Amino acid sequence: MKVLVTGGAGFIGSHIVDHLLEEGMEVVIVDNLTTGSESYLRPEASFYRLNIQDEGLMDVFREERPDAVIHQAGQSKVPASIEDPIWDAQTNILGTIRVLEGCRQYGVKKVVYASSAAVYGNPQYLPIDEEHPVQPLSPYGVSKYTPEHYLKAYDELYGIRYTVFRYANVYGVRQLPGGEAGVITILMNKLINGETFRIEGDGEQSRDFIYVEDIATANLSALKQGDGEILNIGTGKRTTLNELIGVLEECLGRKVETAYSPERPGDIKDSYFHNERVMRVLNWTPRIDLKTGLQRTYDYYRMKAEN
Structure with missing residues (x-):
């Protein structure tokens, strides 16, 4: 084909x-x-x-x-x-x-x-x-x-x-910050550059990260x-921004420096998928859990920064 x-x-x-x-x-x-x-x-x-x-x-x-x-x-x-x-x-x-x-x-x-x-x-x-x-x-x-x-x-x-x-x-390897779903890439760049990651709102906003x-x-x-x-x-799983940072801290074995600021008007608070139809129709299932995916993504951007 x-x-x-x-x-x-x-x-x-x-x-x-x-x-x-x-x-x-x-x-x-x-x-x-x-x-x-x-x-x-x-x-x-x-x-x-x-x-x-x-x-x-x-x-x-x-x-x-x-x-x-x-x-x-x-x-x-x-x-x-x-x-x-x-x-x-x-x-x-x-x-x-x-x-x-x-x-x-x-x-x-x-x-x-x-x-x-x-x-x-x-x-x-x-x-x-x-x-x-x-x-x-x-x-x-x-x-x-x-x-x-x-x-x-x-x-x-x-x-x-x-x-x-x-x-x-x-999210994942090769993603550019600033796209529709670039929050993880932005977070990675802040980490690698030793900068504070700014969270707009209380960090309880959630997404389905795949x-x-x-x-x-x-x-x-x-x-x-x-x-x-x-x-x-999607994964069918709800992950808050605070939970995302917690998983990343587990991967790195260190704290992620964060700062909270006022919520941005117009942002959607929660969004995650029901994914049973795609699993049934395509006989497909998401295989990369969040911790594994974040580790792969961080390693990629760290290697890019070192080179």
């Missing part, structure tokens, strides 16, 4: 590429390297430095004729979407439509799409399941949700199968199953 990965030089996409290659698949990467890195590219994969909005994307589809697309490319910063909603929509909505047009014109059979927990907005109940009302609070949430409708339409019109993943807070390797294996599973499904991808 030949798989085109948009955003394949980025945080999540590069891990997906690694797993695809380990499974013996042919891989094509499209990435404009805005947040991705050439250092994450694998020589076995074909690489096109390209924005998904560019007309040249059609040339990639014509040349490579992939069987499937794993669509990870996009704008992932909530504040940036508020500051420039037109750019956000051009990237996440129009860019996705261009990807789907490539799929339509050149016979792609399956698309796996990275959506987000941001589509749900403030939770009306917890844990959040796939039946939870969709009420995004930011342009980013809107721009991640809108392509879900296009995927359904392209399936009905042209028979292009799809699976939608709504990601919880993904390690990037588990996200990658879910994407691979969706290439052959889960057609027409919208699936929450």
Whole structure:
């Protein structure tokens, strides 16, 4: 199978590429390297430095004729979407439509799409399941949700199968601070630089933190199953910021310097997933516990700092 990965030089996409290659698949990467890195590219994969909005994307589809697309490319910063909603929509909505047009014109059979927990907005109940009302609070949430409708339409019109993943807070090796779920990376950088980590609020706000390797294996599973499904991808476990710091202190065997400041207006207090559907539909389960994931992530950033 030949798989085109948009955003394949980025945080999540590069891990997906690694797993695809380990499974013996042919891989094509499209990435404009805005947040991705050439250092994450694998020589076995074909690489096109390209924005998904560019007309040249059609040339990639014509040349490579992939069987499937794993669509990870996009704008992932909530504040940036508020500051420039037109750019956000051009990237996440129009860019996705261009990807789907490539799929339509050149016979792609399956698309796996990275959506987000941001589509749900403030939770009306917890844990959040796939039946939870969709009420995004930011342009980013809107721009991640809108392509879900296009995927359904392209399936009905042209028979292009799809699976939608709504990601919880993904963390791990290669993540850049400042993205949708960059709190752990920010914390790691503060630790390594000997700085105090500032917590906005009382630290009891909670999220569902899932390690990037588990996200990658879910994407691979969706290439052959889960057609027409919208699936929450998370651990199903609630972790407060204070608990997160406590686990990290266990890993390091030392205290993490923290300081508390007033709560930031508009922040969602609690968000974590009900993940039984994805476990059943894809026969998938998250395997990396929080302590293991934090240790791997810290070791990676410490090694980068030393080099």
